[in-house]
Amino acid sequence: MTGEPPSDLIRSVSRALRVLEEVARADRPLPVKVIARRCGLNLSTSYHLVRTLCYEGYLHRRPDGDYLLGSQVAERFHEMVRAFERPPRVRAVLGHLAAVTGHTAYLARLADGRLVVAEVAEGPCSPWLEDLQAGLETAPHATALGKALLLALPSRTRRGVLRGYGLRRFTSATPASVEDVEEELAGLRPGQVVEEHGQFRPDVACAGAVVPGTQWAIGLSARGLSVPRAASARLAEAVRDLACA
Structure with a gap:
């Protein structure tokens, strides 16, 4: 309130x-x-x-x-997620991203300071992440999707989102404070592909990027503590495809 x-x-x-x-x-x-x-x-x-x-x-x-x-x-909650206006062709783009990389692809956005997953296209090379499923709310500070969306916000707004949600520890690598997140994002520019390595789940890495001109981010997950370079490049291509749709 x-x-x-x-x-x-x-x-x-x-x-x-x-x-x-x-x-x-x-x-x-x-x-x-x-x-x-x-x-x-x-x-x-x-x-x-x-x-x-x-x-x-x-x-x-x-x-x-x-x-x-x-x-x-x-x-x-599911009605709210269904009501979001998604980028055109997003389901086809996510499906193609999952098919060519073998990694699960996600679409998410911030809603009232919460990170909400709206679409998922499963890929065999990614682990099952129960908190990253369509219709679920998850952590903005520990996920690449969340970090990409936070990066696009003014610093004051970003800090407000982080304080409002809280910084739950998922692993020993999860950022422990607002200052930790700010330091991590300081060297990045809005629209850049953002990665996290073992912050949301042990031995899982994720990448995410905001679709220009929208409030949406797309991302993918990978086993291990690194995102394959080819998969990250495909993610950047998918972002450009959605931006041009």
């Missing part, structure tokens, strides 16, 4: 969203008493809210009485 609340704020809606946010950020299902305490609500109000959210499908009640996110949250 940012800025002053609107004069016509509907408090019941605001409270329901706070409940969803607390359940979403928890690392395990939560009982109603914990939800009430974390949201600063009385227990009676919390029961009304979780029952309503369960009825609408935004929360799910487990047999033990604890609550986790419901299927409608995922539905809304």
Whole structure:
């Protein structure tokens, strides 16, 4: 939440969203008493809210009485991803990139400070990366796709995105601070192919680049700690193809 609340704020809606946010950020299902305490609500109000959210499908009640996110949250997220206006011919370009390199190709963008994967074309030479699948949100600071998109942002905006998302450690090589990411990007120019080596997954390297004139980046992943030079060159060609489409 940012800025002053609107004069016509509907408090019941605001409270329901706070409940969803607390359940979403928890690392395990939560009982109603914990939800009430974390949201600063009385227990009676919390029961009304979780029952309503369960009825609408935004929360799910487990047999033990604890609550986790419901299927409608995922539905809304997938609808958001489907609503993005993708570059023309992107599916064909990604498919060709995966075919000629043998590496899995990705399309992603930043949405509200989050890195969202919108399209994937699988290739046999890449490992299966469960967090880099269509419709999923992943880390901008530890992925080549994210770094390429961050590089295209003004420094102040980039720092805000990084602070807002947080810098989760995926491996020992993951950048640990905003300053680490800034230092890594300092020697690069917007539009350049960006690589990361073992920062998102051990023994996996990725490359990514922004499609000029868009808010999209495409990338690929490879086993080991280096991206084959030929694959990186093909990625740059695919970026040019999309830019001209």
